[in-house]
Amino acid sequence: MSIITPVILSGGSGTRLWPASRAAFPKQLLRFIGDRTLLQATLDRLSPGPDGLFGPAAILTNVAHAAETRLQIAGFDPQPVLILEPFGRNTAACAAVAAIWAIGRGDPEGLVLLAPSDHHIPDPLPFRRAAAAAVDAARSGRLVTIGIKPAHPETGYGYIRMGGPLGEIFEAAEFVEKPDLETAKAYLADGRYYWNGGYFLFRADRMLEEMARLQPDILQAARAALAAAASSPGTIALDAAAFEACPSDSIDYAIMEKTDRIAMAPLDTAWNDLGSWAAIWEASQKDASGNALFGDVLVLDANDCLVRTDGPQVTVIETRDLVVIVERGAVLVAPKDKVQKVKAIVEALRRAGRQDLI
C-alpha cells in the first residue's frame, strides 16, 4: 500500500503570468518549461514510483477548470480524483476537505500531502526524498511542512525557522511573514530559515483534530460541502451552498502558525514558483546571449530577454532584459524588473470590462 496520498491544490487563478494565464487558463494548466503543463509536471513528480511513496492523487480545482483538467490528466494511471470547488475558499478549506476525503476512503491514519500545482522543480528526486524523510514525523502526529533552502534573499515568500533535529527532519521553530530585504538577507546569512513553499504532510485525523480545535467553522463547512457533494466516478463536486459558509483563510495562518506540533523537512534543490515572467526567464533554458526564446522568434543583438509567442512571428532588436509575451491575442512588453506590474494591468483590464482579455 502506498504511503502518502497527494492532494494537489490546483485552484489558483494567478494573474502575474498574463497574457498567457487567463481566467479560463490559469497558470497550472499552462506549459512554461518543457512540454508538460505545470499540473502534469506536478503529477509526474508525485507519481506512485518504484518506491511506492505516493498513492493515487486527488486534485482540488475550480469547477470552471474541470474540463481542461480532465483533458490534461487523461494519460495518467492511476487517474487522479477531481474534487471540484464551486469557488475558492483558500488553503485551510482545502486541507480540511483533503483530510475528510482521505478519511472517507478508509484510512484515518493515512498521510496526506498538500502540494501546490504550479511550481517548477527540475529534479523530482530530492523532493521525493524530503517527503519520504518526513513520513515518520507525520505518522507520529506532526504537521510537517517541506521547507525549501533559500537561494537568494527573497521578500515574496514566508519563511520557516528550522528548530532542533527530529529524527530525519527538524522541529519547525516558527513560521514568519514575508520579510523586508534586510531581514531576508539576515535570514539567508543565518542559515536556519527556509522558504515556505506551501507543501504540508500530515495524518488526516491529526489535521482534523487541529481543525476542530482551531478552525471549527472551516471544518464544519468542509464536512457539509463534502457530505452534500455531487459525485460521479472520479469526480466529487463540493456543494456550493455548504461551501459558501466556509471562512477563507490560508493553512499557514489558520493552522500552522497556531499549532505547536509542527515539523520541517528541509529540501535543498532547484525550485522556482514561476511567480512572474522574470521567474520564468530564470527557470528557462537560455541561449549564449541569455535569451529564453519560445516559438517563432528572431532576435538581433538582444540580451537576457524572454520572448514567447503562441503564433505570430516576433522580432526583437537590440534590447536587454525585456519580456515580450504574445499569447491568446494579446501582447505584453515590459522590462524584466517591472513585470510585477502585470497585476495592475490585469486589474485595469478588469475595470475596463475587457473580459475578452482576462
Place this chain on the structure above:
Amino acid sequence: MSIITPVILSGGSGTRLWPASRAAFPKQLLRFIGDRTLLQATLDRLSPGPDGLFGPAAILTNVAHAAETRLQIAGFDPQPVLILEPFGRNTAACAAVAAIWAIGRGDPEGLVLLAPSDHHIPDPLPFRRAAAAAVDAARSGRLVTIGIKPAHPETGYGYIRMGGPLGEIFEAAEFVEKPDLETAKAYLADGRYYWNGGYFLFRADRMLEEMARLQPDILQAARAALAAAASSPGTIALDAAAFEACPSDSIDYAIMEKTDRIAMAPLDTAWNDLGSWAAIWEASQKDASGNALFGDVLVLDANDCLVRTDGPQVTVIETRDLVVIVERGAVLVAPKDKVQKVKAIVEALRRAGRQDLI
C-alpha cells in the same frame, strides 16, 4: 485647363516599415497618420483644387499593386490613370515614361510634376504654393526641383544648393550627395542647402530633350515600353520585354546632376518622408507622455514610445523610446534609435525563406 499633370511615383517596396509594409502592401498603400493611405493623401494634396493648378493625375506603380491601388483611388474624381510597370527601373525611367505619356495626350509643352507617393506633408497649401511658384521657370524650360527647407542635419537625404533668384524661385546651384553629420550640420548652418525630396516639375518636351541628349537608352526603352503597352480604360500596362531593356538609374543621377538648366522652388513646411518607425513616431500625434498609440493599446508608465496594432491588444509597461508594431501576424520590438536594423531583419527573413512574412 489645368496647369500641371501630377505623375505619382508609387513603385516603392520599402522594407523599413516592416512588419506593416510587405511586398504585397508597400508603404504608400498603408495608413500611418490619419485615415488616408499615403497614396490617397498624396492624391489629396495634388487634387485639382479651386486654383486649377493640378490636372488629372497618373500613378506609376508595379503591376502587382494594381488591384489594391484601384481600390484606393476608387473615390477620386477625376480618376487617376494607372501606368503599370512590370518591374521597377528606377525614377529616370519613370520620368521618361511620364513625359512621353503626357506628350501623347496632346500637349508637348504641358507641365509634369513627378511626385513621390509616400511622404507626409500635413499642410498641402505651402506645397501647392511652391509648385505654383515654379510654373514660370518650368514653362521657360527649366527642370525644377522642389527643395525642402531642412529641419535638422539629416544624413539620409541628398541636398540641393540654392543659387541666385530666378523669378519667384531660385537657380539650383548643385545637387549634392548624402552628407556625413559634420557636413549636414554645416549645410544647415549655411542656409542655402535644401533637402532633395524627389519632386520634379518640367515641361514634358524639355525632359525628353534632356533624355535624348543624356540618356538615349532610357528614352528608347521607355518609348518602346509605352508603344507596345497593353491599354484598357484608365490603365496602361508597360510592355515587359521592352521595359526590361531600360537602364535603371535615378533621375537625380541620370538627368538633374548632369544638366545645367535646373532650378529650385523652396518649400518651408513640415515634411516627413516616414522613412523609419522613428520618423512615424515624429510625425504622429502623441499623448502627454510622448507616446504615439494606434489600436488596442494600454501603456503604463511608458514614455516616448510608438505602439501600433492591427488587432491584438498590446500592453507596454515602463519603457522609454521603444517601438512596438503588431501587424499582419508579426510583432516587432525595437528601441526607437535602432529601427534602421529592420532592413536587416527583412533580409534575414528573406534568406530564411519566410515569404509569409515579407
